[in-house]
Amino acid sequence: MAGLKQRAVDVYNWFERRLGLGAPAIEAAEHEVPSSTSSWFYVFGSAATVILILQVVTGILLALVYAPTASHAWTSLEFLDHNVRLGWYLRALHGWGSDFMVAIVLIHMVQVFLFGAYKFPRELTWIVGVLLLLLTLGMAFTGQVLRFDQDAYWGLGIGASILSRVPLIGGSLVDLMLGGPIIAGPTLSRFFALHVFIIPGALLALVGLHLLMVLRLGINEWPMPGRLVNKKTYVQEYHRLTEKTGIAFVPDAAWKDAVFAAAIVLAIMACAFWFGPFGPTGQPDPTIIETAPKPDFAFLWIYAVLAYLPPSLETPVMFIAPILAICAMLLLPLLFGEGEKHWSRRPVAVLMVAVIAVTLGAFTRLGMYTPWSPVMNAWTSDPIPEEDLNDRTPLEREGALVLQNKQCRNCHSIGGVGGMRGPALDSVASRMTEDQIIRQVLQGGGNMPAYGNALNPSETTALVDFLLTLRGGNLTPAIDASRKIALTSEHIPSKERAKSDGP
């Protein structure tokens, strides 16, 4: 037994003599860190690294089967899901791993920001971290493209349409992105190269740099209110703290990282097992236009923002806002590299995180149910509530048919069912007078197209008659107050005018 152990040591020494990697690695693992950094708040970076390894491994395994050509990518995914043993599970692991990766990277970033860890001397660590965030999002987007389904196809269309708006070089950028005149084989090949070689290469290199700097500069100490960062004294203070309270990173501090990483990997495994892989949705055939393309979770908020921007602002916001945001993130440590680290004394920082989180959350939520999109089949699938048809005249019921046939419900809901692009019509007659309804229907306005060309006069009359019965139960009908004043202030109220006052 002892001989065997001696033999193992000899083998290790043989390699160590030639490689010389063991000693520095052990030294790095055991380096002393302030005991305050052994915290459950400090586990997100290592968890992200572990997920990255998981993604690399599962990605390589998927590449064993995946066919990166426009004609066969979708089929090969179906093949993975149904014909390859556990292929579905590997796809699910990779997909859920990607969602967890984005989430953990964001949480890591928020933690680092709130703990002031980007301040001197760790500015470059933060800057590299920002690049890592962008690369992670790049992986998420290109990964969605490799899942070459309808969403991927039209998602590429959205990407190309955004690029085409770049002034002057927009057209060339679209050509570069698509690799040809249309979204087709060369486009997928490009995104395959990006997803499999270019971005992961950069990601791994920068993760190495990021970790190297963490080792070299030490893990950020737990911030204390009032303990300010000063470039002249910080390094000394940090070393003093490490000497006084230092514990070995491995094993004293690292066990929490290990436990959390295991929990996260377990969570990914569970999600993959219970919820399965993402898609693929319909095949990437552009002639199948009955589709409502949607990006993956991480990009839903962008999808929502693009729906709400006014047309005139859209192009400038599309290109200026991301540049400003990225520059702000990159410059943050250079501009605010000293001073207070503790969140309790940085109200602006806390407020920024809160506002950004709520904004992203709200837009993501909106992106999940897309109230701005017409419900394309509402006119054929959703009935008019019975109570809106009881005790109505034939003309009014005919109006209900017109409402249904002219696809009004794709944008307007009745009884809580239908599109949400326009206002609900349940109580429209309590908000608008007959004249206003007619004008709105025929000429459109606001966000509504004009229906003057799509309705003949009798259809219009029937439709408006029906709409006038929609008073949310029994609210008072809307009246034109100015009309009454105009009439009463007239000196000689003629009979014709009194007639034209209408119902």
Next chain:
Amino acid sequence: MIESEPNSQNEQAIRTDPAVAPDRAGHSRRVFLFKLSLLLNAAVGTVLAVPILGYLIGPALKKGSKDDSWINLGPIGNFPEGETRLANFRNPVTTPWDGQTGDIPCWVRHIAGNDFQVFAINCAHLGCPVRWFAQSKLFLCPCHGGAYYEDGSRASGPPERGLFEYAHRIVGGSLMIRAGKMPTLAARNCAQPPLTQILPSTSTSATALDTGKDSTARSL
């Protein structure tokens, strides 16, 4: 097999070898040669970069007009007067591994007689596929709710302009369109609101004029 190894004696030998001892003149010569070698590599690298960059930006250097050609959408009898129908065509430029992505749909509106309009499927906002609703005479986009009238002009929603329109002509009773490139805002002539041909009107002056008239004659 593995035994404790003695310290390397070669290192010692090299260090004490007088022949390798540095001399100043030799050092400066070697520094010069090293700088020269850097220059040489810079030159070779530059020459190497030319074909690499050319390969990389190749797709952007191709002139767009080469991608477009006339495509037959079939006899005009397939498109009843007064209706707007979906038609598919195989993109003129494809690779054998494009699969279904090489099939491109478009909306054909037969106004009357030889009057046609052919719209791209892509919404002018962000390129999603618009759908025609004959009853309300609108094209609706499922992504962000862009809406267009039957003549392709913008009705509401986020698009800045009307639908993209293909140049078309009728040859021997067949409807031909000029297509081949994904229509985006960067396509030529996109500055003319609201209706524009994707291509310059030189080759199809007659149709371009017709559609121009249509768009100005449109009334709400």
